[in-house]
Amino acid sequence: MNLQQLRYVVATAEHRTMTDAARSLFIAQPALSRAIRDLERELGMTLFSRSGRGVSVTPQGRQVVKLARQALEAVKEIEALACHGGYGTAELRIAATPSLEAGLAGRLLPAYAAMHPGVHVHIVRCDGRDAVVAAIRDDRADLGLTDLPVPADLVTHPLERQEIVLVSPPALDLPSPVPVTRLDGMRLALPARGSLLRRELDALFTRYSVSPAVVLESDERDGRLGAVRAGQASLLWYRVMAEQAVRAGLVVRSLDPAVRRVIAVVHARRRLPLIAQDFVATAERERAA
Incomplete structure (x- = not known):
C-alpha cells in the first residue's frame, strides 16, 4: 500500500x-x-x-x-x-455568501489573522447556502459560513442567530416591533428574484399571507438602502448589517414575531487541517465572548 x-x-x-x-x-x-x-x-x-x-x-x-x-x-x-516550519504560507479556503462575507471579514478574520499571520485566507464567494455546501463537497473550500439547515453529511458549529429587521424612513409611523402582518401592502425594496435572501423573504410573505408593494428589486444593497433614504420604501435586512442604516438616520425595528436564522461554520465529516481546526476554535471563542 x-x-x-x-x-x-x-x-x-x-x-x-x-x-x-x-x-x-x-x-x-x-x-x-x-x-x-x-x-x-x-x-x-x-x-x-x-x-x-x-x-x-x-x-x-x-x-x-x-x-x-x-x-x-x-x-x-x-x-x-x-x-x-509551521503554517507558513498555507491557505485556508472559506466558502461564504455575500451577505455573510462582511461579518466574516469584519470580526472573525481579524481575530484569526492575529493568531495566524502566516495563513492566507481565501474567500470562496457563493450564491446561497446550496453553493456553500457544493463548494465543501467538491473540496473547493475547507470550511463554509452559511445559515442552517445544511445536509446531515456536514458538521455544523453554530455561531449566532441573525435577526431580520425592518429598515424604514424616519417619517414612517409604525409600531415597534412591527407585526409581520403590517408588511401587507407596505412599499418595500427587495433583493432580486432567485437570490437566497429573496427566497427567504418570499417564504416569510407566504407564511403570513402578506403581499408587499414591491418598489425596487435589486441585489445591490446600496441601491435598496438608497430607496429607503429617499423615502420611497422600506427594506428587510439583517440586524448585524443595520448599523449602516442607523448612521444614515433611518429607523430599525424588529418584527413580531421575530424572524431569525442560525449562522454556522460548516465542514465535511473528516479530519480538518490544523489551520481549519484553529479557525473553528477562533469562531467558537468569538461566539462565547
Missing part, C-alpha cells in the same frame, strides 16, 4: 466513475483500475462495486476511504511543516 493508491481510492469514491477519477488525477483509466485492483488484492477486500454506469463504494470501502482521507490530510500537514 502507498500514498498514490490512497489518492486513487479517494478520487474514485468522489467521482463515482473510474474515467472521471482518472481524468482528475491526469492518469490513464486502465492504470487507475489496475492500481485499485492491486490494492484490493493486497487488502483482501472489495472496495468498489463495478457496474456499467460507474462504481459504488462498498461498506468496507467506505471505512478505507475515510481512513485514506485522514492519512492524506496528515501528509499535507507534515509537508506544510517541513516546507514552512
